[in-house]
Amino acid sequence: MAEEKLPTRSEDFAEWYNQIVLKAEMADYAPVRGCMVVRPYGWTLWENIQAALDRRFKETGHVNAAFPLFIPMSFLEKEKEHVEGFSPELAVVTIGGGEKLEEPLIVRPTSETIIGYMYSKWIQSYRDLPVLINQWGNVVRWELRTKLFLRTLEFYWQEGHTAHATEEEAREETLRMLGVYADFAIHEAAVPVIQGVKSQTEKFAGAVMSTTIEAMMGDTRALQSGTSHYLGQNFARAFDIQFLDRNNTLQHCYTTSWGLSTRFIGAIIMTHGDDQGLILPPRLAPIQVVIVPIFKAEAETAAVLETVARIQSELKAAGIRVKVDDRTEVTPGFKYNDWEMRGVPLRMEVGPKDIEKQSVALARRDIPGREGKSFVPQTGLAATVTDMLADIQKSLLDRATAFRDSHIHQPKDYAELIEVVSNGWAYAWWCESAECEARIKEETKASSRCIPLDQDEGHGRCIVCGKDAKRKGYFAKAY
RNA sequence: CGGGGCGUGGCUCAGCCCGGUUAGAGCGCUGCGUUCGGGACGCAGAGGUCGGCGGUUCAAUUCCGCCCGCCCCGACCA
Numbered sequence: 376m377a378e379e380k381l382p383t384r385s386e387d388f389a390e391w392y393n394q395i396v397l398k399a400e401m402a403d404y405a406p407v408r409g410c411m412v413v414r415p416y417g418w419t420l421w422e423n424i425q426a427a428l429d430r431r432f433k434e435t436g437h438v439n440a441a442f443p444l445f446i447p448m449s450f451l452e453k454e455k456e457h458v459e460g461f462s463p464e465l466a467v468v469t470i471g472g473g474e475k476l477e478e479p480l481i482v483r484p485t486s487e488t489i490i491g492y493m494y495s496k497w498i499q500s501y502r503d504l505p506v507l508i509n510q511w512g513n514v515v516r517w518e519l520r521t522k523l524f525l526r527t528l529e530f531y532w533q534e535g536h537t538a539h540a541t542e543e544e545a546r547e548e549t550l551r552m553l554g555v556y557a558d559f560a561i562h563e564a565a566v567p568v569i570q571g572v573k574s575q576t577e578k579f580a581g582a583v584m585s586t587t588i589e590a591m592m593g594d595t596r597a598l599q600s601g602t603s604h605y606l607g608q609n610f611a612r613a614f615d616i617q618f619l620d621r622n623n624t625l626q627h628c629y630t631t632s633w634g635l636s637t638r639f640i641g642a643i644i645m646t647h648g649d650d651q652g653l654i655l656p657p658r659l660a661p662i663q664v665v666i667v668p669i670f671k672a673e674a675e676t677a678a679v680l681e682t683v684a685r686i687q688s689e690l691k692a693a694g695i696r697v698k699v700d701d702r703t704e705v706t707p708g709f710k711y712n713d714w715e716m717r718g719v720p721l722r723m724e725v726g727p728k729d730i731e732k733q734s735v736a737l738a739r740r741d742i743p744g745r746e747g748k749s750f751v752p753q754t755g756l757a758a759t760v761t762d763m764l765a766d767i768q769k770s771l772l773d774r775a776t777a778f779r780d781s782h783i784h785q786p787k788d789y790a791e792l793i794e795v796v797s798n799g800w801a802y803a804w805w806c807e808s809a810e811c812e813a814r815i816k817e818e819t820k821a822s823s824r825c826i827p828l829d830q831d832e833g834h835g836r837c838i839v840c841g842k843d844a845k846r847k848g849y850f851a852k853a854y
Numbered sequence: 855c856g857g858g859g860c861g862u863g864g865c866u867c868a869g870c871c872c873g874g875u876u877a878g879a880g881c882g883c884u885g886c887g888u889u890c891g892g893g894a895c896g897c898a899g900a901g902g903u904c905g906g907c908g909g910u911u912c913a914a915u916u917c918c919g920c921c922c923g924c925c926c927c928g929a930c931c932a
Contacts, residue, residue, distance in 0.1 A: 599932060
């Protein structure tokens with residue numbers, strides 16, 4: 376059961392986050408260091424995320440499949456950058472069935488290699504292309520510093536892997552899926568994101584180009600919330616993914632990969648939550664409306680519960696995810712706080728006065744206190760609730776966007792950049808050299824987040840070295 | 855992996871410095887009763903190998919060593 380108070384976000388954002396995850400019963404610590412248990416409330420949220428993404432994947436022509444958890448160690452070694460990037464964080468299986476294995480197996484940290492191996496078997500001709508496969512699964516990366524949802528040894532995600540006949544097509548796919556992520560983040564999760572390209576130092580191990588959606592959390596730190604990579608022919612060469620083109624010439628494929636993980640749950644929590652707890656976007660919330668029945672005397676109980684049951688089935692029939700909190704051992708006031716902490720977007724109170732007036736009380740989670748409370752007639756309630764949920768969804772996005780935009784600054788010089796990244800993002804001309812990027816990171820702890828796709832025309836002078844810069848980039852402290 | 859903090863009923867912690875009868879508190883949990891439109895209350899209960907191993911001692915939750923785990927801050931990452 377919930378304790379009464381959370382630390383406020385301003386006094387201790389990290390602790391606020393930890394407690395919210397635990398108290399809202401999203402996840403819990405597992406007995407293995409760095410591992411988490413995703414509890415039913417958190418997993419239902421993930422299932423809703425999955426459904427929203429999966430629908431988009433199917434709409435863009437992708438199909439799902441499942442590849443093995445174990446990958447031969449030698450596979451990873453076939454792509455130089457890939458193995459360098461991942462070897463420090465691999466879990467390796469050396470014993471199976473009591474016998475020492477001839478070749479160690481790694482627990483997949485990502486599946487480019489084993490999927491590449493399979494693609495080389497499956498692809499012969501340009502007629503076989505493109506191959507557009509996604510898989511939902513779990514992966515393991517042996518991280519040193521972990522945090523629930525944001526970075527755990529094992530996490531759940533989807534990884535799309537596609538193979539194409541041309542560079543152009545593969546680059547298009549990379550950006551198409553980045554767009555899918557952005558659309559999902561903005562329209563389902565109400566998390567405003569910036570689409571951009573990762574710097575060479577920040578890109579995925581083995582990619583030619585990595586793209587990202589970057590979101591701003593409530594403490595202004597940035598969170599990479601999804602990534603899409605153009606892999607060029609790197610993995611095709613490593614795994615001999617080849618095809619005969621129309622001219623009977625043998626060519627290597629161009630491949631992409633893209634992923635979004637349970638980390639996104641962390642993004643939702645840290646984007647929308649307030650000092651009362653979680654606020655979940657209606658479109659993804661496991662429970663959209665919680666009904667709290669209220670009765671003083673026993674004589675009122677039956678009438679209230681009857682009305683509540685009727686309303687519940689009306690809302691259900693309208694496709695609204697609704698829960699009735701009929702616990703008798705806690706007071707209504709306790710329930711209000713409890714469900715607010717769990718982020719349910721809309722609360723409905725039904726009591727004796729409502730029976731009399733044929734009304735109900737509605738309280739919006741995004742507007743605390745009196746202001747967010749309204750009394751509406753029971754007739755047409757499903758429509759009223761549906762509209763209000765849509766309005767909450769919109770107001771969450773508007774609020775998060777306004778917050779983000781008010782914390783993005785365009786520093787005029789390096790001194791000002793140092794200042795702004797202490798509580799926000801810097802958007803500045805950058806020569807794109809690793810040296811300038813490294814200097815910013817060393818001196819401010821802020822890393823380059825991305826070079827946004829959406830760029831102003833023209834050019835300027837690099838905020839660090841003053842050399843000519845063609846594009847602007849975002850710099851921020853990040854998770 | 856470096857620095858810091860912490861491990862005592864389910865949770866948060868006191869006790870330990872200065873070793874000594876049956877180890878406490880608040881919250882939570884169970885039962886009964888009164889409550890119920892913004893975190894209710896009374897009464898009666900249940901619940902502990904004091905993180906683990908080893909050492910010192912007549913005696914260790916308390917002193918010493920090692921180990922394990924968690925949290926926070928730094929180097930790496932979705």
